[in-house]
Amino acid sequence: MVKLFQAADATDLVTELRRSFDAGVTRGYEWRVAQLKKLLLICDNHESEIVSALHDDLGKPELESSVYEVALLRNSINLALKQLKDWMAPDKAKTSLTTFPASAEIVSEPLGVVLVISAWNYPFLLSIDPVIGAISAGNAVVLKPSELAPASSSLLAKLLEQYLDSSAVRVVEGAVPETTLLLEQKWDKIFYTGSSRIGRIIMMAAAKHLTPVVLELGGKSPVVIDSDTNLKITVKRIIAGKWGCNNGQACISPDYILTTKEFSPKVVDAMKQELEAFYGKNPMESKDMSRIVNSNHFDRLSKMLEENEVSDKIVYGGQKNRDKLKIAPTILVDVPLDSQIMSEEIFGPLLPIITLNNMEEIFDVIRSRPKPLAAYLFTQNQKLKERFAMTVSAGGIVFNDIAVHLAVPTLPFGGVGESGMGSYHGKFSFDAFSHKKAVLYKSFIGDAAIRYPPYSTGKLRLLKALVNSNIVEIFRVLLGLS
Template structure:
């Protein structure tokens, strides 16, 4: 559905698709352990058998270097699927929990059950990872799913549609390609959960559409991710890690890339020099010719970034880089110093190769800068000061924090990945993906013995005292209530 370029995906097609998916899901086909394992195994084959095709699609859409494709998309996906296959039976098992005196005798457990039919709308910057990684959780939890890849990465979108059709159960997992019209039609349908990765503007549209059907949402948005750089650290290592999180991750077109740096006025010159040195080691003197830097995804985003860079109050703040070539959609890694806080580049997420550095008198002042804006998806700190590190962890609210590195927390599947506030809601990765697409159903078991009169009319003072004791008192209080004493 939606993979044939000549097919029209309209309201009628969407309703037909939903009816078909509801019927198959209603049959219980997706709930078995065997179905989940079979589909996860097929998804792993889809990736392993087509690693070169995936890398080629990413090269075509983004000029993404092969090593970035393998590490950040293919490798992470394979790890995610293998973990789900290994842990699935454990994840699916009901969790036994204690009961209280009020229900004695009884037993209880929490049973994870699938939500139903889920919609996954992914972003263009990591089209395979952001389409298929949520799908891992949706399948593991026993759901049927529809994927909507981003039309801004058209080669990747077409490949996802082709491979899913070839490898996955088409009665329960579909791909719908297209742009705004197709996405709008999808959002009109009633889903059991929507997972959206992208910007906050569209995130609000998704949430408003979901609200009409009381559909829960998992929103992975973004924001301005800060990196705070302290004195007396290994500056070379810090800069290498900042560079890899910024320019080595899709040339800054990543939701968790460092969006700006905060450091002290005294430290800024050394930091800039170290960044320059390491950038030239990685990408050479003529960085626009480097095959190790992704290009800007399209001319609209290129124009958006140039507008940020060429604003009157910003253009004079460039201390390194600034070169651009629209014919190849590339902008050189660019460092800016002390741009005005009210400039466009500091008001919106950059999502590109521009990196402002803000200076403060004391590094503690960084907390006010970070916390005065919207909560970021990630925040980074480089320090050897244990006290300052703990202060940072306590004071800075973000989707995730990393100390002395950038972005690598995404590959740690025991950590949840998600935003807070304007950077999103909900989380996934590893077991958190299974939980994100599951309902935790409470189940209480009782027999027919010990049917106490205390819960039934006529209500008496003695029954009230005993109920109060059972609900909140100690064992002694219960004994006293039984004997009619206060």
């Protein structure tokens, strides 16, 4: 019989991990490297098990599991192993005349004991990638995988217990009760990936202890298609980034398309042609597409499709099978802007196309909605690219492709506004779990009497000149000039 996770267990867990952290277990370079190498072994030795678990949970094709989860994790781990010494090294900082003679540096210190709550749509990538950052930065960490991907959650718990140092790295499985108990504890940081609704709950719980948070949320990521584009490649990349990434169940998945009324028929025809080339005449039978995660999400998506003035806007797809949790790739044109499908993040295989009179109107539509996690523009017009980059506020912007910025470790990945706060990937992951501590080394040489009482007009003038680094005034005071 499985022992229930109770309040005392949560308290004891944090106490044990804090004891390990305070003892310095996680701080050393050697410990961090050893744990990262163990994570690499998990990827190397258990890829087939990971692929199998992802198929059980989401029906993911092997290519998506191996490339978009395991291979990306390998890249993250290898980058951390290669760069860790540089990341840990203090950064030199300039000093001023006020503190002369002195030297200064910025030291990256681990925050302490951190909590990572991950999502179900990429259960291995979104669980282990933040853990890489937490370990690299020298923290003790608790991972709470999503209960909506039970096979992946179970495998994560087994593998991390088997490979990693359990005195500093733990996995807690469970659902809302377990997560609630964990959130009642005092953490040094909480990293959450998921919906904005749960993100608000996480933030409220963190506020009780003034715990900083990283929230990787989502939103309605727009795709703008200009007529000045390579339409065939554009459509193929949109399909790969929408249905080829977990069947639209991804935080940076295209959520709706904006294009002109004049160009939209060409877009729709090209999408129909390429979708059939990718998934066949009966996409419901395709083995190259993930299924919907569970019946609740299936019903949510069905409700979007069945809403008044939406169902008659379907121009392609729309087939559903609740028993198999399958929904075909579905394209809709000009659904009402106040409909559910245009008000909520879709997180599924439905893709509305909104047609506009001209490209100028795209900015008004995007600005009228909460800031998205990603925004995409397909065009060869350089001026339009420049305006889009300067005008559109989003977590990230990609021109002429979908979601590929996720794989660039030198770019921060994170949201803005309702799509999240904080970022990670590469060194940004290390920084997310580090405190940048200011350290000043002051000499006993050159102690100045002007800082001590009794005060005088001359001392005041000289101190003000020093603080303002006003060399001319310093010499005027020293020479006794008024």
